[in-house]
Amino acid sequence: MSIDTAKGVLGDATIAELEAGLRGTVVRPDDAGYDEARAVWNGSHDKHPALIVRCTGTADVIRAVEFARSQDLLVAVRGGAHSIAGFSTCDDGIVIDLSPMKGVIVDPARRRVVAQAGVTWGDLDHETQAFGLAVTGGLISSTGISGFTLGGGVGWLLRRHGLSSDNLTAAEVVTADGRVVRADPQEHPELFWALRGGGGNFGVVTSLEFQLHPVGPQVLAGLIVYPVAEARQVLTRWREQLDRMPDELTTVLNLTTAPPLPFLPPEVHGTRVVVLLGMYAGDPSAGEAAVAPLRTLGTPIADLMGPVSYTDMQSMLDPLWEAGAHNYFTSAFIEPSDAALDTVLRRHLTTPTPSSELHMHHLGGAFARVPAEATAFSQRDARVLCNVIARSPDATDFDSHVAWARDTRREIAAHGHGAMYVNFTGDAAEDKVRASYPDAVYERLVRVKDAYDPTNMFRLNQNIRPSAAA
Template sequence: MTTTQARQDTLGEATLGELAEGLRGELVRPTDPSYDEARSIWNAAHDKRPALIVRCRGVADVIRAVEFARSEGLTLAVRGGGHSIPGFSTTDGGLVIDLSPMNAVRIDPDRRRIVAQGGCTWGDVDAEAQAFGLAVTGGLVSTTGVAGFTLGGGIGWLVRRAGLACDNLVGADVVTADGRYLHTSEDENPELLWALRGGGGNFGVVTSFEFKAYEVGPTVFAGLVFYPGDKAADVLRGFGAAAASAPDELSLAINLTTAPPLPFLPEEVHGKPIVAVLGMWSGQAEDGDAATRPFRELAPVVADLFGPMPYNAMQTLLDPLFPRGMRNYFRSAFFNDLGPATVDALVSSHSQVPNGVSELHVHHLGGAMGRVPADATAFGTRDREYILNVVARTPDADGFETAVQWARAAGAALGPDAASYVNFTGETNEDIVRASYPPATYQRLVAVKDTYDPTNLFRLNQNIPPSAGSDRRQG
């Protein structure tokens, strides 16, 4: 008998019937026709079978699900967009709180505020906010969930102008481990708000996020330019030199990748190593050509696709490259500059890429993100100019472990001082989590964990366990 079946039998039909009757949403069980669809997540590397899935339609459903998981001793997973790289949005034999039906967005254009429910994706938010010419730092793939992205930090095309997504989180509604429904802001439960700004999903289920928004679009100057793969070192060095004087309105990244068979690229480069510089200028669109020009002349150009485009077009530009159902593993490392040793390490890792869909992303940071005081949020690393995100992917199980080993080696090649970013860490590891935060920040997060989740009910995340003196019966 499987773990899922055993848990179903232990719970009993009367208990499950009572839970189902108390929900406005849907209780999905392994015997239901919709179960396989309901249990699937974006990252196919994790194929798990929860005992129960609660598809929540409102806060009351979330409270009931949390209370049920706690009372029955069930492992609890919380799913927003379902993009969790380590697979935290599902579990074997436990209960999944699926927030995806809770995807309403409310815009206050006068106060420049965006309120998004916990099941929203960035596509949901951008569609509503751009109707009013507003935006906040969102995911580079529009199907990414607002919740996990924000709670771990949130790096996107507005990061240098507006800071991280979590920097712009001004309020949230949270269901805690004991079933309480709390609002947090600078004036109400402020320590919880501090922890939500980068401390991950450790402290409860966030059912609603309120963001400060910015005037952006509807047209931005954005796109990508491709360079030959054998010019990677020149492009990286030139990028570093140009980035030193980049204005805050300009956010850019380098992809060391493999040329896809797309019509805007010459056939002779298809399937070969290639370098893409991607970016967005969010200032006045007519100034974008001049602002991006230094990054579009770093080497002989294969194709230059920069130009004016709708903000939402840039926000969905990478969607086709990150479809649901592939196996994914990410590794990350913050670093200071594109000096000779770093360039050599990146070029070497690119030369060893295991397949045509795995790649290295180097994202330029700084700007508004770097000016936020270190203790203003729980986000751990603001003093580095760059982050490397190593993307290891395969269409199926074949070759996946090889890709994972490549990703680990590529991240480690930048050295032991290159701290990780919790959103781009493909596995749970207490040492990696600890190293992602300064010691004082980590201890402060433990204190918040002790207050709001002393039994570690919310442990399927980049976990910050409660202190040894807390009640850890669920841990």
């Protein structure tokens, strides 16, 4: 069966030639597994690619890239497929699906791990924790390691060990012309610099090597729930603690609606609350003193902060973030002034659905000590990252929920420099991408883009446009 694309028609013989060069499989629109293969975690993106190439290794990725180039197809690259902005799928083009690529090799002596790009953080943590090691990973364990790392990588180890991308020591990349390159501080150093914060602009990353750190198996972590009536006090007291917290402690304030969980009183279910989440990434007994001030930010409704396994903390939020719901994220780096806290609280009281939230991530520590010029991630002096989430179980009124998130972001971003975190942003908005990198950093990213993807083959991302496309 021939397949129509935005650029023309792919005949049976053409597709058969592609398949002959693969160890993986090609999924067509008329195949039984097509709807499952095209689905992404974020249900707000319902796209119909012309082909899905399920790659089993780097050779398959090379073949898929060469095929896409020869047929002038739009390319989407899929890893964990959370796809906040829908970049891991497309209409009429080709999806290069890396999810079958699940290899993980841990070197405990060197404290290094090499993982293929289809690995999720749950997969990686399972392997590295066997040796008592970890690297900063996603807050939801089903998140893919690749896209998360390329955009920066904010997680529970951020203040102790920096971003995920700060711990990237090398990456294997298939470039737009089908070459395979290793990017590290010695080989392709400019590409290596750009991969750490510049997103998926420069090629298909097929494997990543990380520096690991001793973490766990037990950590002091969990959550404390406060009533919305005390929200201003909780935020103010949390802000007062920011500069006093040790690097081992990373916290997030989640302004949300209480779900019907058994540890919450029934009368709290469905009401707005403020949830303090945190992890002390050191000796749990030593963390008690660091966590103590967090227990008195207000009058706790529930206090579930205590010793847990690192992997349990990494997957604690998974049940609340199931696949298929409609999601829109947007974000801003802010200074938590009184005016900023007032804005956050006011917008919290207008959340359009029970699962719509505002997250305030405490930065600093190891994250802030990375030299600004060392990576493409450029907001090292920011104190707080605010993530605005519109989420609903289906498409009903979702456009209005997105409008709420955009308006909220606009008001909150006024308390910062206008920069967003590219992983927490559901728009492919050129102006916001441009505002998120200082001029010199953006110009350097363009030079790397010119060198490795001058035709912008890889443009389904927070796009750095090459000079020829500017």
